[in-house]
Amino acid sequence: EPEVTQTPSHQVTQMGQEVILRCVPISNHLYFYWYRQILGQKVEFLVSFYNNEISEKSEIFDDQFSVERPDGSNFTLKIRSTKLEDSAMYFCASRAGVAGTGELFFGEGSRLTVL
Amino acid sequence: AQKVTQAQTEISVVEKEDVTLDCVYETRDTTYYLFWYKQPPSGELVFLIRRNSFDEQNEISGRYSWNFQKSTSSFNFTITASQVVDSAVYFCALRSGGGADGLTFGKGTHLIIQP
Numbered sequence: 001e002p003e004v005t006q007t008p009s010h011q012v013t014q015m016g017q018e019v020i021l022r023c024v025p026i027s028n029h030l031y032f033y034w035y036r037q038i039l040g041q042k043v044e045f046l047v048s049f050y051n052n053e054i055s056e057k058s059e060i061f062d063d064q065f066s067v068e069r070p071d072g073s074n075f076t077l078k079i080r081s082t083k084l085e086d087s088a089m090y091f092c093a094s095r096a097g098v099a100g101t102g103e104l105f106f107g108e109g110s111r112l113t114v115l
Numbered sequence: 116a117q118k119v120t121q122a123q124t125e126i127s128v129v130e131k132e133d134v135t136l137d138c139v140y141e142t143r144d145t146t147y148y149l150f151w152y153k154q155p156p157s158g159e160l161v162f163l164i165r166r167n168s169f170d171e172q173n174e175i176s177g178r179y180s181w182n183f184q185k186s187t188s189s190f191n192f193t194i195t196a197s198q199v200v201d202s203a204v205y206f207c208a209l210r211s212g213g214g215a216d217g218l219t220f221g222k223g224t225h226l227i228i229q230p
Binding site (some may be wrong): 033035041042043044045046047048055056058089091093102103104105106107108109111 | 150152157158159160161162165206208216217218219220221222223
């Protein structure tokens with residue numbers, strides 16, 4: 001069964017360092033997302049991406065964040081200068097089909113620890 | 116603005132009991148989609164069900180059932196004859212129709228099934 005894959009599963013970094021989290025969405029999906037879950041808290045929307053551009057972003061998604069789809073398969077989230085409060089599980093998701101319909105399929109998450 | 120409220124932070128029941136997880140949502144959109152996701156201790160987000168705002172039929176899938184009531188803006192989830200493997204955090208989520216809008220998640224209900 002097709003699935004969303006994320007790498008790395010866990011990354012530890014020093015405050016101020018740049019981090020890139022990678023995702024391979026399901027191949028025929030058109031909509032891509034990043035979500036964040038701080039330990040023990042709810043899942044928060046960061047950004048959605050469609051047709052090679054950002055469709056929507058939350059107030060969390062500030063200038064230190066960026067997303068890219070560098071080729072036909074990967075979808076990346078970059079955090080330029082990590083802060084302690086960026087420590088969280090980051091989930092990538094993708095969705096197929098007509099706008100507004102369909103469920104999001106999530107990857108297993110990338111745990112980011114900022115020291 | 117959209118909002119999803121899961122008032123039950125944690126529920127603990129003994130195996131084989133039935134349990135209902137509550138979800139109340141707020142949206143100004145007439146077309147929207149409701150979801151339930153399961154997050155087991157391993158951390159991934161597992162899709163359980165999607166309902167459209169124009170389809171109020173309740174749904175049963177094995178031991179799982181969902182009760183969608185637009186009149187009370189609720190989308191409750193019932194597990195019958197609970198099992199230890201049902202222990203997880205369950206998230207209710209909402210998305211408006213159209214576009215690439217991200218999901219708005221509730222804070223989740225931690226369900227503990229004791230043997």
